[in-house]
Amino acid sequence: MALKNVLHMNAGAGDSSYAKNSSFQKASLLRSSKVLENSVNDFAINGFPQCFALADLGCSSGPNCLLAVTTIVDNVRAVCQQKGLSIPEFQVFLNDLPDNDFNTIFKIVNQSSSSLANGKEHALGGNCFISGVPGSFYSRLFPSRSLHFVHSSNSVHWLSQVPEKLEKNGGNVYMAKASPRGICEAYFDQYTRDFSTFLRIRSLEIAPKGCMVLTFQGRSSADPSNSGCCILYEILAKSLQSMSTEGLIREADIDSFNVPFYNPTTDEVKAIIDTEGSFEIQELQTSRNDIEVQFTRNENFCRIVAKQIRVINEPMLAAHFGDMFMDKLFDKYAEKLAEHLSEDKIENFDIMISLTKKSD
Numbered sequence: 124m125a126l127k128n129v130l131h132m133n134a135g136a137g138d139s140s141y142a143k144n145s146s147f148q149k150a151s152l153l154r155s156s157k158v159l160e161n162s163v164n165d166f167a168i169n170g171f172p173q174c175f176a177l178a179d180l181g182c183s184s185g186p187n188c189l190l191a192v193t194t195i196v197d198n199v200r201a202v203c204q205q206k207g208l209s210i211p212e213f214q215v216f217l218n219d220l221p222d223n224d225f226n227t228i229f230k231i232v233n234q235s236s237s238s239l240a241n242g243k244e245h246a247l248g249g250n251c252f253i254s255g256v257p258g259s260f261y262s263r264l265f266p267s268r269s270l271h272f273v274h275s276s277n278s279v280h281w282l283s284q285v286p287e288k289l290e291k292n293g294g295n296v297y298m299a300k301a302s303p304r305g306i307c308e309a310y311f312d313q314y315t316r317d318f319s320t321f322l323r324i325r326s327l328e329i330a331p332k333g334c335m336v337l338t339f340q341g342r343s344s345a346d347p348s349n350s351g352c353c354i355l356y357e358i359l360a361k362s363l364q365s366m367s368t369e370g371l372i373r374e375a376d377i378d379s380f381n382v383p384f385y386n387p388t389t390d391e392v393k394a395i396i397d398t399e400g401s402f403e404i405q406e407l408q409t410s411r412n413d414i415e416v417q418f419t420r421n422e423n424f425c426r427i428v429a430k431q432i433r434v435i436n437e438p439m440l441a442a443h444f445g446d447m448f449m450d451k452l453f454d455k456y457a458e459k460l461a462e463h464l465s466e467d468k469i470e471n472f473d474i475m476i477s478l479t480k481k482s483d
Contacts, residue, residue, distance in 0.1 A: 154410050155276065155338045155475045156194055161406055162334045162477040163198040166272065169332055171211045175199060176270045178216040180260045181278025184224035188217065189231060191274050196251060213251040218264060221257040228255065261320050265328040273325055273335040280339040282383040286313035293378035297356035300348045307347045314385035319399045326401030329480045340386045341474040343411060351470035352386045355432060358463060362455040372444050380443050389474055402478040410473040429457040
């Protein structure tokens with residue numbers, strides 16, 4: 124099955140949906156609000172067009188899907204009021220892969236455009252026009268020079284495909300301390316190709332002096348297998364292995380499953396941006412929030428984290444292993460996470476970067 128058909132968050136509004144289990148992603152979006160504000164201020168130096176075209180790439184669904192867009196639109200309106208400028212119309216494009224839950228998005232859009240928020244008309248009402256754009260952001264999505272601002276949060280760390288040459292990574296589902304030599308290099312090579320492609324394509328779609336703000340999971344350690352993401356996926360691998368021991372899934376199926384994900388360092392990100400050459404870095408911030416040992420005192424905490432991991436990975440896991448044992452798998456995940464946190468912490472490391480397109 125093609126990756127684009129299974130790389131999406133759990134749909135709907137049920138107990139195991141992304142809409143109900145995306146608090147970590149919301150926190151990441153909120154942490155980037157100052158970078159978004161600064162980027163809008165930088166754009167305002169040259170004034171705003173009559174119609175301000177904004178794209179949110181990898182928007183997913185649920186209550187977070189309009190958070191960044193609302194922040195950007197609010198910032199543009201605030202700058203215009205401060206400087207006595209005419210407030211532009213807004214063309215907003217919400218992008219994700221075709222199997223994303225766009226139905227839920229447009230229900231939220233409809234509710235937002237006709238409701239009041241904090242005593243005032245919602246930021247996305249009135250002169251804001253919203254469209255859905257299904258497709259991979261590793262391919263062309265928009266006409267040349269048609270966008271003024273691009274945003275993406277918690278998305279660009281996902282790869283276009285599972286890296287090649289991972290046959291020797293048996294028993295693991297991602298880079299791990301037990302991974303043989305060459306696995307980390309294969310992931311980095313795929314990320315380099317994908318992020319370079321992402322930048323090159325966006326440079327074609329963004330107007331001169333246009334801005335782009337990206338927030339994604341990274342790592343602070345030079346050793347890829349020592350990052351928080353790797354540990355979380357090591358716990359997933361151990362949970363799958365436990366299911367195999369019980370005869371519920373085949374070991375060979377574990378050996379053939381790897382996640383299409385890479386969490387880079389800031390140095391890796393800057394090097395790729397410099398080499399690709401289309402954008403200039405205006406601002407780069409990082410945010411580190413560790414999952415500490417103390418959280419194990421709350422017996423529900425590990426189940427909350429397990430649900431967060433589930434809503435992100437279940438479509439891929441179900442497509443590969445079947446969907447009969449997902450409840451049991453993530454019960455085991457919560458138990459093994461608690462075991463890990465009783466001895467160590469897990470780092471959550473975000474990279475927030477603001478870019479401006481260079482002159483053509």
